[in-house]
Amino acid sequence: MGPRAGDEERPTLEDVAAFAGVSRSTASRALNDDAYVSAAAREKVLAAARDLGYSPNQAARSLVTRRTGAVAVVLSEPESRLLDDPYRAAVMRAGYRELADVGRQMVLIFSDIREDLSRTVRFLEGGHVDGALVFAPHRADPLPKALRLLRIPIVFGGQAAGIRRGVHVVDFDNEGGARLAVEHLVAAGRRRIATIAGPQDQSAPIDRLAGWRKTLLNAGLDPADLAEEADFTLSGGANAMSALLARHPDVDAVFVASDMMAVGALRTLDAAGRRIPDDVAVVSFDDNATLAPAMDPPLTSVHQDPREQVHAMVEILMQLLDDHDLKPRQHVLPVSLAVRASS
Amino acid sequence: MGPRAGDEERPTLEDVAAFAGVSRSTASRALNDDAYVSAAAREKVLAAARDLGYSPNQAARSLVTRRTGAVAVVLSEPESRLLDDPYRAAVMRAGYRELADVGRQMVLIFSDIREDLSRTVRFLEGGHVDGALVFAPHRADPLPKALRLLRIPIVFGGQAAGIRRGVHVVDFDNEGGARLAVEHLVAAGRRRIATIAGPQDQSAPIDRLAGWRKTLLNAGLDPADLAEEADFTLSGGANAMSALLARHPDVDAVFVASDMMAVGALRTLDAAGRRIPDDVAVVSFDDNATLAPAMDPPLTSVHQDPREQVHAMVEILMQLLDDHDLKPRQHVLPVSLAVRASS
DNA sequence: AGCCGATCTGGGAGCGCTCCCAGGTGTGGC
DNA sequence: GCCACACCTGGGAGCGCTCCCAGATCGGCT
Numbered sequence: 001m002g003p004r005a006g007d008e009e010r011p012t013l014e015d016v017a018a019f020a021g022v023s024r025s026t027a028s029r030a031l032n033d034d035a036y037v038s039a040a041a042r043e044k045v046l047a048a049a050r051d052l053g054y055s056p057n058q059a060a061r062s063l064v065t066r067r068t069g070a071v072a073v074v075l076s077e078p079e080s081r082l083l084d085d086p087y088r089a090a091v092m093r094a095g096y097r098e099l100a101d102v103g104r105q106m107v108l109i110f111s112d113i114r115e116d117l118s119r120t121v122r123f124l125e126g127g128h129v130d131g132a133l134v135f136a137p138h139r140a141d142p143l144p145k146a147l148r149l150l151r152i153p154i155v156f157g158g159q160a161a162g163i164r165r166g167v168h169v170v171d172f173d174n175e176g177g178a179r180l181a182v183e184h185l186v187a188a189g190r191r192r193i194a195t196i197a198g199p200q201d202q203s204a205p206i207d208r209l210a211g212w213r214k215t216l217l218n219a220g221l222d223p224a225d226l227a228e229e230a231d232f233t234l235s236g237g238a239n240a241m242s243a244l245l246a247r248h249p250d251v252d253a254v255f256v257a258s259d260m261m262a263v264g265a266l267r268t269l270d271a272a273g274r275r276i277p278d279d280v281a282v283v284s285f286d287d288n289a290t291l292a293p294a295m296d297p298p299l300t301s302v303h304q305d306p307r308e309q310v311h312a313m314v315e316i317l318m319q320l321l322d323d324h325d326l327k328p329r330q331h332v333l334p335v336s337l338a339v340r341a342s343s
Numbered sequence: 344m345g346p347r348a349g350d351e352e353r354p355t356l357e358d359v360a361a362f363a364g365v366s367r368s369t370a371s372r373a374l375n376d377d378a379y380v381s382a383a384a385r386e387k388v389l390a391a392a393r394d395l396g397y398s399p400n401q402a403a404r405s406l407v408t409r410r411t412g413a414v415a416v417v418l419s420e421p422e423s424r425l426l427d428d429p430y431r432a433a434v435m436r437a438g439y440r441e442l443a444d445v446g447r448q449m450v451l452i453f454s455d456i457r458e459d460l461s462r463t464v465r466f467l468e469g470g471h472v473d474g475a476l477v478f479a480p481h482r483a484d485p486l487p488k489a490l491r492l493l494r495i496p497i498v499f500g501g502q503a504a505g506i507r508r509g510v511h512v513v514d515f516d517n518e519g520g521a522r523l524a525v526e527h528l529v530a531a532g533r534r535r536i537a538t539i540a541g542p543q544d545q546s547a548p549i550d551r552l553a554g555w556r557k558t559l560l561n562a563g564l565d566p567a568d569l570a571e572e573a574d575f576t577l578s579g580g581a582n583a584m585s586a587l588l589a590r591h592p593d594v595d596a597v598f599v600a601s602d603m604m605a606v607g608a609l610r611t612l613d614a615a616g617r618r619i620p621d622d623v624a625v626v627s628f629d630d631n632a633t634l635a636p637a638m639d640p641p642l643t644s645v646h647q648d649p650r651e652q653v654h655a656m657v658e659i660l661m662q663l664l665d666d667h668d669l670k671p672r673q674h675v676l677p678v679s680l681a682v683r684a685s686s
Numbered sequence: 687a688g689c690c691g692a693t694c695t696g697g698g699a700g701c702g703c704t705c706c707c708a709g710g711t712g713t714g715g716c
Numbered sequence: 717g718c719c720a721c722a723c724c725t726g727g728g729a730g731c732g733c734t735c736c737c738a739g740a741t742c743g744g745c746t
Contacts, residue, residue, distance in 0.1 A: 010494065055465070055468050055469050055470065056469070056470075057406070057470050058402075058411075058469055058470045058471055059401075059402045059403075059405040059406040059411070059470065060402075060406050062402040063400070063402040063403050063406055068401075068402070070450075070471075089432065092435075092451070092453075093453060096451070096452075096453045097453075100462070105450065105466065105471065106450075106451065107413075107448065107449075107450050107451075108435070108439070108449065108450075108451040109439075110435075110436060110439045110440075119443070122398070123448065125398045126398050126399070126401055127398065127399075127400050127401045127402065128401050128413075128448065151353065235637065294578065
């Protein structure tokens with residue numbers, strides 16, 4: 001392996017110190033603004049660093065501090081799913097921002113739940129990062145269990161497959177959100193309230209479906225045969241809506257487990273000549289900022305903010321970095337209902 | 344700073360060597376499968392590493408090798424744009440895969456072109472990564488120029504704003520793609536061929552517009568007043584199509600500079616009662632795998648494969664890592680036309 | 687005057703690894 | 717039988733940084 005490009009010119013801390021006429025220790029203190037450095041020395045060192053174009057060698061630093069300054073964000077999904085989920089995209093952005101705000105670098109890991117397990121584990125184990133934020137929504141995903149054995153702090157976004165306790169989790173109140181949505185529809189006088197549920201191999205959609213069912217029962221309504229499962233895609237939502245209409249032409253409301261599926265449902269309803277919300281009211285879940293308000297009509301949607309979730313996850317991870325024995329908790333974030341014209 | 348979690352247990356190479364009854368050097372050689380290690384020694388070392396759960400300290404390794412094993416993928420965009428471009432999402436996936444295939448880790452950097460310049464430069468400068476793949480399509484973006492001064496190898500995806508030579512670039516043949524699209528429409532007998540162009544602050548859409556214009560002129564057709572600029576979004580495409588229809592109700596074909604805008608255009612055309620392709624033929628650009636074939640009707644689209652682009656970029660970067668003085672080149676990847684029912 | 691604590695500085699050690707070099711052992715050719 | 721050359725091994729140095737510790741200087745207090 002050859003030396004890295006332009007390396008011979010790269011100044012070290014020693015060079016900066018010599019240039020500033022102080023010792024390596026003083027230079028280090030000045031650069032990391034430790035206490036006990038005279039103003040004069042600090043000034044000289046900073047000037048020297050600027051003049052020489054110095055930037056510290058991260059490897060050397062983290063060799064001694066045992067911190068890399070990097071945090072992994074792991075998205076564990078089947079290969080095909082990774083691209084088209086807008087919530088995941090929002091999570092990536094939020095992760096980048098929130099970590100930057102605490103001076104950490106995001107290292108994004110895409111992990112196919114079938115193929116990449118060992119590679120992902122090896123990376124996380126390898127000391128590249130100080131900790132990880134893990135999104136592994138699928139029940140069949142072996143990753144969460146594998147990660148339990150690891151030495152690095154981990155916070156899960158949403159339930160960790162197959163693990164009920166002993167891990168840090170930040171989840172939204174999926175069941176509560178569904179309740180909000182359905183109660184809103186009931187209050188508006190709807191009586192045939194169907195649902196398009198998400199994939200039942202993930203806990204979030206499971207909880208949303210449960211919330212829908214319980215709320216209907218509480219209101220004295222019958223959920224029987226009014227649920228259709230789809231795969232969180234636009235076309236999936238459209239097809240599910242067709243199936244519901246075929247079975248129950250008299251449906252007067254539908255709770256859809258994601259914005260993207262709601263877009264599909266809207267199309268189907270439109271094609272079937274149903275007016276929204278007059279004939280059928282629609283409430284969805286996610287309240288994606290670029291999707292829900294942009295629809296025709298704008299979607300009433302259960303609001304969950306990816307940034308808020310990631311913010312909480314980062315906060316917990318930072319605590320975990322200080323105190324590894326922090327007691328694991330399940331944090332449940334509240335959701336709200338953004339009421340718009342579709343209901 | 345306290346030690347990292349569970350650190351006291353973390354075995355070092357020395358521990359592995361002792362456990363295996365060999366020296367540190369031999370253990371290192373065995374683990375990195377260097378030449379000149381006896382089969383017996385290798386076996387013992389690997390077994391010891393397995394038993395102790397050893398994983399090498401990356402910081403120590405890269406301190407001496409001057410390689411981090413990580414490569415940055417930089418997406419430089421205005422904040423608002425980062426989420427909704429499916430091509431960018433595909434680039435992320437491709438970057439992860441292609442880098443993994445050469446044993447490198449992707450570090451994703453979102454860089455707002457107005458806010459994050461210095462942070463991004465500092466990170467790239469800081470020795471966290473061995474090189475960078477940079478996507479900075481906006482002409483006004485100061486990032487590419489700032490990166491020229493850096494010490495790390497960089498390959499640009501698409502033209503680097505404000506730089507014509509001296510950098511490594513892998514771009515698609517945007518103008519050629521537009522020519523393919525328009526020639527296809529001309530050959531089908533279309534005569535009033537409009538275009539919905541992308542934002543003219545980026546070179547790719549500029550080239551696509553130029554290709555459309557030149558090809559029309561070559562065919563003896565008049566491009567005057569038949570171009571409308573939009574912003575690569577669905578609603579932008581829909582509005583641009585309305586404007587075109589208002590000005591030229593007799594338009595019989597439209598070349599749209601992206602799939603996403605074409606989806607919008609399709610909606611407008613549908614709402615205006617135009618049949619596709621009978622009344623108006625539509626050809627778009629990108630050939631996004633989840634978008635173009637899924638439309639009604641399926642879109643004819645200029646095919647460009649993000650994976651191919653990223654693959655080429657990674658290949659060049661690997662060469663650059665070996666030979667820093669590699670002569671900079673502009674690589675232009677060919678595109679093809681995927682003909683479907685919309686034209 | 688003397689002492690103590692706060693402030694500041696420099697040198698040394700060491701983080702865990704890779705690489706170089708010196709040396710040891712075996713095998714084949716003259 | 718001896719040299720040459722492969723093969724294999726261990727020890728030492730050193731990557732660039734942070735942290736600890738010993739020492740120097742300087743008030744301010746008894």
